[in-house]
Amino acid sequence: MFKFSNLAGVPNRESMSSNNKFEKVRTFYQQLLPSMNEESWAITESVLSVRSFRKGDFIVREGSVCNYVSYLNHGLVRMYYHVDGKDKIISFCNEGNYISDYQSFLTRRPALTFIQALEDTEVVDTSFDDLQMLYKRVPESNIIGRLIAEQIFLEMCNGSNSEAKETILQRYTNLIISQPWLLQRVPQYMIASYLGITPEALSRIKSRFSKQRQPKELVM
Amino acid sequence: MFKFSNLAGVPNRESMSSNNKFEKVRTFYQQLLPSMNEESWAITESVLSVRSFRKGDFIVREGSVCNYVSYLNHGLVRMYYHVDGKDKIISFCNEGNYISDYQSFLTRRPALTFIQALEDTEVVDTSFDDLQMLYKRVPESNIIGRLIAEQIFLEMCNGSNSEAKETILQRYTNLIISQPWLLQRVPQYMIASYLGITPEALSRIKSRFSKQRQPKELVM
DNA sequence: GTTGTTCATTGACCTGGGTTAAGATGTTGC
DNA sequence: GCAACATCTTAACCCAGGTCAATGAACAAC
Numbered sequence: 001m002f003k004f005s006n007l008a009g010v011p012n013r014e015s016m017s018s019n020n021k022f023e024k025v026r027t028f029y030q031q032l033l034p035s036m037n038e039e040s041w042a043i044t045e046s047v048l049s050v051r052s053f054r055k056g057d058f059i060v061r062e063g064s065v066c067n068y069v070s071y072l073n074h075g076l077v078r079m080y081y082h083v084d085g086k087d088k089i090i091s092f093c094n095e096g097n098y099i100s101d102y103q104s105f106l107t108r109r110p111a112l113t114f115i116q117a118l119e120d121t122e123v124v125d126t127s128f129d130d131l132q133m134l135y136k137r138v139p140e141s142n143i144i145g146r147l148i149a150e151q152i153f154l155e156m157c158n159g160s161n162s163e164a165k166e167t168i169l170q171r172y173t174n175l176i177i178s179q180p181w182l183l184q185r186v187p188q189y190m191i192a193s194y195l196g197i198t199p200e201a202l203s204r205i206k207s208r209f210s211k212q213r214q215p216k217e218l219v220m
Numbered sequence: 221m222f223k224f225s226n227l228a229g230v231p232n233r234e235s236m237s238s239n240n241k242f243e244k245v246r247t248f249y250q251q252l253l254p255s256m257n258e259e260s261w262a263i264t265e266s267v268l269s270v271r272s273f274r275k276g277d278f279i280v281r282e283g284s285v286c287n288y289v290s291y292l293n294h295g296l297v298r299m300y301y302h303v304d305g306k307d308k309i310i311s312f313c314n315e316g317n318y319i320s321d322y323q324s325f326l327t328r329r330p331a332l333t334f335i336q337a338l339e340d341t342e343v344v345d346t347s348f349d350d351l352q353m354l355y356k357r358v359p360e361s362n363i364i365g366r367l368i369a370e371q372i373f374l375e376m377c378n379g380s381n382s383e384a385k386e387t388i389l390q391r392y393t394n395l396i397i398s399q400p401w402l403l404q405r406v407p408q409y410m411i412a413s414y415l416g417i418t419p420e421a422l423s424r425i426k427s428r429f430s431k432q433r434q435p436k437e438l439v440m
Numbered sequence: 441g442t443t444g445t446t447c448a449t450t451g452a453c454c455t456g457g458g459t460t461a462a463g464a465t466g467t468t469g470c
Numbered sequence: 471g472c473a474a475c476a477t478c479t480t481a482a483c484c485c486a487g488g489t490c491a492a493t494g495a496a497c498a499a500c
Contacts, residue, residue: 083385090380103377106370112381135363142362143355149369150326156376157323160310161332165303168487187447201487203449388457407477421457423479 021050024096025071025124033144040138047130053117059099060115065108066101068125075121076185080193081113089193091159092118092182099123102152118186168195169205241270244316245291245344253364260358267350273337279319280335285328286321288345295341296405300413301333309413311379312338312402319343322372338406388415389425 022045029036029044051070053059059077060066072095079099080089090113093099104111105128126134134141162171172195176183182191189199197205242265249256249264271290273279279297280286292315299319300309310333313319324331325348346354354361382391392415396403402411409419417425 081384088384103374106374139359142359142366146362146366146369149366149373153369153373153376154323154326156373156380160376160380164301164308189447197486198488199448200450200489204487207449409477417456418458419478420459420480424457427479 021073021122022048022124024073028071028096028098029144032147033140036140036144040140043138044134044141047126047134049125051123051125053121053123055117055119055121057117057121058114059117059121059123060101060104060111060113062112062114063110066104066111066115067128068123069098069100069102069105069131070123070125071098072096073122073124075117075123076119077115077117077121078186078190079113079115087193088196089190092179092186092190092194094181094185098148163196168197168202169209171195172202172205241293241342242268242344244293248291248316248318249364252367253360256360256364260360263358264354264361267346267354269345269347271343271345273341273343275337275339275341277337277341278334279337279341279343280321280324280331280333282332282334283330286324286331286335287348288343289318289320289322289325289351290343290345291318292316293342293344295337295343296339297335297337297341298406298410299333299335307413308416309410312399312406312410312414314401314405318368383416388417388422389429391415392422392425 025048026041026045029041050073051059053075059070060079062082072093074095076092076094077099078089079091079093079101080087082088099115101111101113101115103109104113108128131141131145135145162174166174172191175191175195188202192199192202195202245268246261246265249261270293271279273295279290280299282301292313294315296312296314297319298309299311299313299321300307302308319335321331321333321335323329324333328348351361351365355365382394386394392411395411395415408422412419412422415422
């Protein structure tokens with residue numbers, strides 16, 4: 001289960017000069033390991049494949065093994081699990097990031113999470129077997145694999161740190177500052193689930209805040 | 221910030237036939253990557269160094285960069301941060317595991333955590349610079365680096381999963397079943413901190429449980 | 441238009457854990 | 471022995487957030 005943001009972000013060109021679906025993935029790899037050569041990329045590209053999902057479709061289901069790490073060409077997904085019959089959202093992931101139930105992917109055990117498209121979404125997949133092949137045939141992919149695992153780890157740390165050290169209000173305001181597009185693209189009750197509270201509680205927190213502080217300074 | 225348990229566990233021989241402080245580390249590496257050859261190990265071993273800590277000493281302090289990943293030859297440490305003037309324990313780590321503020325280590329930024337010896341402790345260090353050197357001079361160390369990052373990630377997942385899906389009582393009972401030595405070696409209030417509650421709350425939860433259920437079946 | 445649906449909000453009530461304070465039981469050092 | 475300290479437990483009270491229910495707004499389908 002992971003979301004891996006590109007270090008520098010990928011330029012979002014709606015109409016690419018070439019209609020190569022792998023172009024953005026390549027940029028992603030090149031930023032991670034600039035020294036990667038043409039031959040290594042050719043091998044890497046040869047195993048990539050594209051899948052498309054409609055809004056509401058499931059990319060990963062609880063109970064089945066997650067067999068891909070997937071780069072989001074465009075779209076938006078949520079990762080969540082069921083707990084007591086309710087959804088607990090772990091993360092959102094939009095275009096320019098990798099998504100996977102990496103825990104299931106690495107362990108080859110059934111996923112504990114769902115990954116669901118919140119908008120029509122297109123991904124570029126690398127399968128588990130292909131990745132193992134790359135680790136053997138393309139030596140520097142081990143470096144990439146290490147860097148990615150490290151980045152995933154760091155993202156998880158940031159998540160835990162903010163969960164542990166910040167109030168829900170702080171986390172909420174950080175969220176709308178760092179990812180303002182979230183508010184436009186996902187309903188509030190999903191934000192609440194992501195923050196670990198009920199929609200009612202989030203609503204109360206917001207109104208409490210906007211009453212006691214600057215009435216119209218910050219749009220929530 | 222991480223604790224990395226060995227996959228298979230390391231036999232705990234109190235008196236080693238040779239008094240080589242690096243023997244256990246070598247076993248650890250060999251279990252991760254059996255194909256590692258003698259030359260690679262020689263280079264790897266050449267950068268290792270030993271440090272000893274007394275009970276109460278700090279191995280990592282909040283605010284200073286963590287410069288090592290450290291294998292625990294023997295002893296017990298806790299990793300925690302200050303939040304509102306209180307300690308929030310993230311994890312315990314005993315002999316046979318690696319410990320580091322890996323977030324600080326990777327990013328070269330000041331640590332957010334403390335790592336403190338709860339017993340007299342001996343560690344085998346690998347410094348950041350040495351590790352980067354190994355990544356260059358010993359190619360397969362990238363594989364080890366990747367596997368370790370992946371394992372750290374998986375451990376973190378297990379932690380989040382149980383935090384998200386289990387009640388505190390379940391997490392407590394799992395803890396005393398999976399790591400019964402913890403109860404003997406750390407005070408209850410640290411367990412409470414680790415579970416994210418106050419010592420008073422843990423006390424109440426335990427008494428609530430032992431009253432309604434089998435009075436003497438499970439020793440808590 | 442009307443109906444239905446989805447989502448946000450608000451109120452009333454409940455509960456689990458925090459807080460504070462007080463004992464009880466060790467344990468350590470002298 | 472005694473004093474000082476650490477740890478665990480229990481009780482009383484408080485409060486943030488959960489739960490349940492009602493209302494309202496926005497929007498789609500008909």
